[in-house]
Amino acid sequence: MRVRRLAAWTALPLAVTLGLVACGSGGGSGSGESDPNAAVRIEIAEPQHLVPTNTNETSGSQVLSALFSPLVDYDDANKAFEVAAESVTSSDNKVWTIKLKDGYTFHNGEKVVADNYIDAWNYGAYAPNGQNSSYFFEKIAGYEDLQGETPKAKTLTGLEKVDDLTFTVTLSEPYTEFKTMLGYTAFYPMPKAAFSAPGVLAEGYEQAPIGQGPFKMKGTWQHDAKVEVERYDAFPGEKPKVAGVVFRIYQQQTAAYADVLSDNLDVIKTIPTENLSTAETDLGDRFKQSPASTFQFLSFPTYQKEFSNPDVRKAISMAIDRDEITTAVFKDSQTPARAFVSPVVAGYRENTIGEAGQFDAGKAKSLYQAAGGPSEIQISYNGDGGHKDWVDATCNQLKANLGVNCVGSAEPKFADLLTKLKAKQPVGLFRMGWVMDYPSMENYLGPLYSTNGSSNYYGYSNPEFDKLLAEGSAAPNEEEAIKKYQQAEDLLAEDMPVIPLRFGQNNFGHSTKVTNVEMDLFDRIDLVKIEAVK
Template identity: 55%
Template sequence: MPGKMPWKMAAGAAAIVLLASGCSGSSSDDAEALPNSISIGIVEPTSLIPSNVVETGGSQVLASLYYPLVRFNDKSTPYAVAAQSITHDKANRVWTIRLKPGFTFSNGEPVTADNYINAWNYGAYGPNGQLASYFYSRIQGFADLQSEDPDGKDGPAQAPEPKARTMSGLKKVNNTTFTVTLSAGFAGWESVMGYTAFYPLPKAAWESEGVLKKDFAEAPIGNGPFKIKGKWQHDQQIQVEKVADFKGTIPKVNAINWKIYQDLSTQYNDLVAGNLDVETQIPVESLSQASSDLGDRLLKSPSSGFDFVGFPLYDEKFKNPQVRRAISMAINREEMTEQIFLGSETAATAFVSPVLQGARRNTCGPNCEYNPIKARQMYTAAGGPAEIKITYNADGGHKPWIDAMCNQIKSSLGVNCVGTTVPKLTDLLAKVRAREDVGLYRLAWSMDYPLMENYLGPLYTSDGSSNYGAYKSTAFDTLVRQGSEAPTVEQATKYWQKAEDILAKDVPVLPLRFSQNVFGHSDRVTDVTMDLFAMVDIYKIDIAS
């Protein structure tokens, strides 16, 4: 998620699913506490509209407000949750979704097929500018909802209206059944529908047909186990309380206070002082003392997180792949993970998280091996820039490793390297999207759905939602597409592996680390777990007796 754009990049990214690592602000005295509630630290979300969320902070809040069509078991296999059943034809092209009866939104509205169709069409409609719109692109008719870029020699012009406002691939069968026709078969589509962008929206969300109420994101109405209390208090908190008579899996706690932080260290101090119940990312500078501070309340679990630094390939200084390879070989990933992260993360020498089926080790080969002598020779011969700038968000605790990475680059390449901050992840993403002069940029990705393709399509295809560096490779695009159209995920993986081999040669980003969840909790709570999506399981966590 992007990152998941952390950048659930997001996103991550995958959705990021891009990782919003970092966060800070409110103390337990800032707001009225809900009865039998717990508090979990997050970063300020970019949005609370499902189709506009591509980072972990927003995704975590939405997971409490909405109930997905599918969730995933310990083997990353999807199983129906809000759906009664999901079936498909032999070509994996026409998918039929039957909803469980009796589910309602928190305002009492029944959940129907229209709620999904309307929400997905809104997210896909180009002029709405939804950050997760890419995830609908496989649905037949998606292209008709996009506007052509009107910019020309005479400067920016008004974008023409798209050909359509709704996707032809979405059809209502009855109130609890609808079909999704894809432009081409995709065996992994059921997994994709577990992503944040595929939540439904109630009738109360709409100002008029296809027009969302301007303030809906301030107090979204979902179909999940919790409902928002009041409104989103920006940079402070988002309070949610349990929905009465919820038909799905019922959480053990009655309420959650999502406390918003701008600084991981402040969040950690709140955790140690007992003013916060869960911190999902222990800051780097606190790793050495966390064991003594927290004891058995310091926990670790597998994560799909992938930390990297992106190249702005629209900048002439970084278009030469030899320059990118040289910078990659100038970095000692193992030393960084051991000395800065104390072994809590592992050096990444591949582009796909090892938690996924089909992932391989060391696919980056020599281009990700520390070789300072060869790196300097290659960099000099390729005419690399005299200074390298790395921009990162100050709210994520990244300064220690950015400084270490810059020191390695200076030593290996003999050029200056500086780290530059912006206040928040949202600020960084805005600058990168606008192609401002940020130099290299720090990002991370947590999977949106458990398929190898999720680490390839959004981040590197020509139309990828989180392809911020503007990487383009026809051969790569073709292999990703061929994999998506393969009849089984096993066959698809062979194409996706070949696509990753192209990334290893081109190095559009610098793979740095594969992360695990390193988190802590107060003595008020028990059964605290985090999943591969780097999110707290809100159904398991409980208040200690």
């Protein structure tokens, strides 16, 4: 993600048919005249972090998309084009030259220069800083020397300043999709003011991040309440059409939905599952659907003995009737998933998990018993994401089909669940959602399943998988890369560290006070296009 990555809400994933488009731009109840002096109110969950290199969930990334402008963004064909970068070029896919557009300034007035990217990336890559997105710098030369409790170095040898607006990035191995990666949040720059000393984050920076994007902070992060931003008039890119954005933090989606209906909230990014059947009636043309890149799955703590056997994991997958839950709970607004990558990326195949994706209660129970599966299963999920209904439905199926006791366990916030997982505290099976960081098959594989992946919370490690992933990254072209990535995905089907459940689409809504509300593949509202109406 802007951050796409871990999704707090049920984040009704992406439509398999790319013909699905937004249902019109919607309108307001007043004159329809745009009001550039008004702020809009958008629902999010409590972010885990607001430092670019530490933000790997969708609520934090939505906020950062207001405060920062990426080096590249993506067109309708998912091809990268320059935004804050003037050019990103390479003759060998190993040494890349990044030239910055002149005229960008941070919100404190500092001119954006090459050092701001180099300093931010070095900070993110340095292991003792414990940044969630450190993994994304792994391809840059010198990364290994920044790892461990006592690293050999503090800066990446692969980053070199040429002049104030130019720097080079030397990778350890060629990577054809490096330019595509640069749209991700971890690659945002940070100003000198973000650091109290070289490589040391200034106290309080995260509470009021300073970026170089279309909006600047208004006050500080009000935890569990709101993050407020206002238009940055010196921004050299496309100007927002609103004066500001209030990101209102909700613990329950149903409360956000009620606020949209009463015009006390302008945008809800995910319609609660219990309101899907009435949303079109409730909102009319203000109920929207658009393609997304979301992937919903159940994860195993593979480091725990009771879930260490792949046959136990496959049996649980076979005991879940994805089609029934998709219809009964999600009203067919999602699509059952039987693959580890989304249909939106090149290289997707429809059914890569084979028999483990086919519902068969009899086979599931026999396999489960033969593999010595546990008699009790816990499914942990974040209570602020609208997951209770489908988790309960899944538990009911596992009780009936495996003869086990199954309970759902809600953590108050997604950030709380991530914190427990990072500490490897026992949570049983746990719900996860992924929104792509950049449009590539590799992005559904590397961060989630490689040994050092930034979001590998299940402890999965397969050297052959890592090898195939590295070979794909170093392939000379996309076609050859996809062949390696597909082989790596086939290994996941053998090991089943997670259970693919659903792909879907964005299902969102807005009040009568806004128009031109669009949501992208990465679970973000377009903050430049949205308008307030009088």
